[in-house]
Every structure is written in structure tokens, then in C-alpha cells.
Amino acid sequence: MSHRMERVNQLIREELSRIMQREIRDPRLEFLSINAVETAADLGFAKVFVSHLVTSENKKEILQTLTGAAGYFRGELGKVLTLRHVPELAFYWDDSIERGARLNRLIEEANRDSVNPSGE
Template identity: 80%
Template sequence: MSHRVERVNQLIREEMSRIMQRDVRDPRFEFLSVNAVETAPDLTFAKIYVSHLTTSENKEEILKALTGAKSYFRGELGKVLTLRHVPELAFYWDDSIERGARLSHLIDVANQPPPEPPNDT
């Protein structure tokens, strides 16, 4: 990945987080975290990975709301990005935090000492 693409990814991630926290008043976007951005090498398309800090129960509803507002997000990004064209945006749910928590729990369970056998003497 080129240095320019990495910089664009970082800038989009920071600006999307800022827009969602300060500019958007949708309660579905509260506690929403932008975890990663992957931009195509030609900067025409960006995948934005999001997760909710409290729950993933309404993830389909949240993704639908984000997709419905993507023209707004592109417009806001256009004010900040110094690119000729703002990339098309697509939103994806990032479940890496939940997977990490699950793996951590499994490791903790596996590291517990085995139960003592009953002493029947």
C-alpha cells in the first residue's frame, strides 16, 4: 500500500469519526466507532469498517442508516480532503472487537487449572 493511500485512509477515518460525533444527531450513531478504512489504490472507493461500543444487536439498522447518509458524508469529506474526487463510500460491520473478546475468554477458560478429583478414601 502506498504512503499516499495510507494517509488518505487515516484522514478519512479521523474525519468520519469527527463527523459522526459532532455533526450528526442520529442516536444510532452514538457510541459508533470507525475502526478502519481501506481505500482502493486509485482512491475511487473506500470501505469503512465500523462497530458499536455497546452492542451489535442493531447492526443492520445502523449500516442501513450509514448507507442512506453516505452522500452527506461524502459532501463533508469533500470539504476536508484535498482530492480531485471524494471516494465512493461503503460501510461494513467490524466484529474484530467481539472476536477478540471471545478468543480472550476461550484462552482464559483453557488456562484454568483442571478441577481436583474427589478424594473418596
């Protein structure tokens, strides 16, 4: 990935985070984290990966809310980014934090078992 694309991804991530923190008052989007943005090379489309810091139980509802507000987010990005075309936004759930926590638990369990193989 080129340096320019990395910078565009970072700018979109930062601005979307700012918009959600300061301008959105929807309780479903509180504690939402934008983990990554992957923009297509032609800047026509951007995948936005999100997770919730508290729960992942309502992920379908959260993604529907974000998808419904994608036009608003795109308009707000157009006001602050100096791009000829602001990409269409698509939101995806990022479960990497959950997978990482699960792997950490498994590693801890394996370490405990290797230190105390009899289970005492």
C-alpha cells in the same frame, strides 16, 4: 500499501469520526466507532469498517442508516480533504472486537482448566 494510501485512509477515518461525533444527532449512531478505512488505489471507492461500542444487535439498521447518509458524509469529506475525487463510501460491520473478546474468554477458560484440571 503505499504511505500515501495509508495517510488517505487515516484522514478519511479521522474526518468521518469527527463528523459523526460533532454533526450527526442520530441516536442509532451514538457510540459508533470507525475502526478502519480501506481505499481503492484509484481513490474511487472506500470501505469503512464500523462497530458499536455498546451493542451489535442493531447492526443491520446502523449499516442502513450509514449507507443512507453516505452522500452527506462524502460531501462533508469533500469540504475538508484535498483530494481531486472523494471516494464513494461503503460501510461494513467490523466484528474484530467481538472476535477478540471471544478469543480472550476462550484463552482464560483454557488457562483455568490447565491450572486446575480436575475442575475444582
